[in-house]
Amino acid sequence: MRGVGGLRIAAWLVGPLGLLVAVGCFWAARAGYQATTVGGDSMAPTYAAGDMVVFAQGGGEEAGRGDVVLFTAPDRYGPGVLVMHRVIGVGGDHVVCCTGEGADARITVNGRPLDEPYVADGVADGVRPYDVTVEQGRLFLLGDHRTNSRDSRFFTEDHGGTVPLSAVRGRVTDDWSVPVALVVAALCGVVAALTGLGLGIAAAVLRRRRSAPVPPWPARV
Numbered sequence: 001m002r003g004v005g006g007l008r009i010a011a012w013l014v015g016p017l018g019l020l021v022a023v024g025c026f027w028a029a030r031a032g033y034q035a036t037t038v039g040g041d042s043m044a045p046t047y048a049a050g051d052m053v054v055f056a057q058g059g060g061e062e063a064g065r066g067d068v069v070l071f072t073a074p075d076r077y078g079p080g081v082l083v084m085h086r087v088i089g090v091g092g093d094h095v096v097c098c099t100g101e102g103a104d105a106r107i108t109v110n111g112r113p114l115d116e117p118y119v120a121d122g123v124a125d126g127v128r129p130y131d132v133t134v135e136q137g138r139l140f141l142l143g144d145h146r147t148n149s150r151d152s153r154f155f156t157e158d159h160g161g162t163v164p165l166s167a168v169r170g171r172v173t174d175d176w177s178v179p180v181a182l183v184v185a186a187l188c189g190v191v192a193a194l195t196g197l198g199l200g201i202a203a204a205v206l207r208r209r210r211s212a213p214v215p216p217w218p219a220r221v
Contacts, residue, residue, distance in 0.1 A: 033056055033057065033173075034054070034055055034170065035052055035054050035055075036052075036053060036055065037051070037053075038050060038051045038052075038053060038084065042084070042085065042143035042144070042148060042149035042150070042151070043068065043084050043085070043086070043143050043144045043145065043149075044120055044145045045118075045120055045144070045145075046068070046118050046144045047068070047084065047144075047172075053084070053172050054172070054173055055069075055070050055169070055170035055172045055173060056170055056171050056173050057170045058168070058170055059165055059166060059168050060163075060164070060165030060166070060167065060168035061165055063087050063090070063139060063165075063168060063171055064087065065087055065089070065090060065093075065109070066086065066087060067086070067087045067172075068084060068085070068086050068087075068171065068172040069084070069086075069087060069139070069141070069171050069172070070083065070084050070168070070169045070170050070172065071083055071141070071163055071168045071169060072169065073163055073167055076150075076155060077150075082169065084143075084172065085141035085142060085151050086118075086142055086143070086144060087139050087140075087141060088114070088140050088141065088142050088152075089109055089132070089134040089139065089140035090134060090140075091135060091136035091137055091138060091139075092133075092134060092136060093110055093133070093134045094108075094109070094110050094111070094131075094132075094133050094134075095107065095130070095131075095132045095134065095140050096108045096131050096132075097124070097125045097128075097129050097153075098124055098125050098129065099113055100113075103122055105123075105124050105126075107124050107125065118144050119144050119145075119146055120144060120145040120146065120148075121147075123147055124146060125146050125153075126146055127146065127147065127153055128153060130153055130156055130160075130161070132152075132156065132160035132162070134160065134162055135159060135160070135162060137164060137165050138162035138163060138164050138165065139162055139164075139165065140160065140161060140162050141162075
């Protein structure tokens, strides 16, 4: 029965451990990350309509200048609409548009011109001037396609166009290594759980065969 015992021990070790890994990694991936499809061109050319993006779930407390966030603002965009824009100013920042003219125009934050290589056609604004001091606990957000983005500039009468940190649902990440690693680990856990199940079945079959009675006389063919 030594072989049967070894199979049973392996089944009890591999199966539950694999199941634990699968459930834990799946839960971590589900709770930590989500994927969505870009619905418009307000963030072009960085993210175009139809692009798939992954975002780390969390509030605006983790967002900093330059981060691309997804947020909701039902009073501006309608209920259930997830909007993607870039953080330009955080609590306490003084955001002004614009210094310079034409292609040399720049948004300033706390008096310093922003270098924004991501904006479409090199246009930093091109819509309207504004001068906003961001309240604590809020964010000033703009799309990268400044001539085709309905962002904080169009709601300056409402807290300077800013949104509360609580409106943020997550930060877009271009590094998919962590969520992919979690998914791969979950799949490995599933394989291990199935392997443990197979070992358990094999142990049961082998034990049944060994415990079957042996006739006291030779079987005739």
